[in-house]
Amino acid sequence: MDIKDIKELIHALDASGVQKFEMEEGNFKIKISKTAEAAPAVVYNAPEAPRAAAAAPVAVSPAPAAIVEAAPAEDLYIVKSPIVGTFYGSSSPGTPAFVKVGDKVAKGDTLCIIEAMKIMNEIESEEAGEIVEILVVNEDIVEYGQPLMKIRR
Known part of the structure; x- marks a missing residue:
């Protein structure tokens, strides 16, 4: 199991309701926990693996407790990620971004893509307005x- 597989495993577990996960395969042992009492961590024990492969344990940060939906002073709508994954601002490298600061968007316009488990998920705007910040x-x-992102309504 390489670091890419471990990251995919972490993302899959984070998206699920599983709180603890342990796996042992030969000299490889991995434990993942996302409880409030202990800091989530991945332990990688491979005594026969090269040092570069066993560099540092990978930590999973807990999801934010609460996110403000709108700032009343400016009437901002906060676009939040509906899934865990990789953010892409354009459909492919070298192509223009779906949106940039200052762009006007309508409800249903594609704002970005989030890749999860090799599936590209288009994130559409739920509000019409102007992009004021990409976070x-x-x-x-x-x-x-x-x-x-933040959208001024």
Whole structure:
């Protein structure tokens, strides 16, 4: 199991309701926990693996407790990630972004793509307005409920 497989496993578990996961295969042992008492962590024990492969344990941060839906002073709508995955601002490398700051969007316009488990999920605007801020960078890993953009209504 390589680091990419471990990351996919973490994302799949984060999206599920599973609180603890353990797996052992030969010299490889992995434990993942996302409880409030203990800090979530992945332990990677492979005594026969090269040092570069066993560099540092990968930690999973807990999902944010609450995200403000709108800031009343400016009437902003916060676009939040509906899933855990990788954020893409355009349909492919080298093509223009779906939206940029200052763009006007209508309800149903595609704002970005979030890739999860090799499936490209188009995120559509639920509000019409103007993009005032994009809160993530292309190819960032995003969590469920993480703010992606702000739209002024």
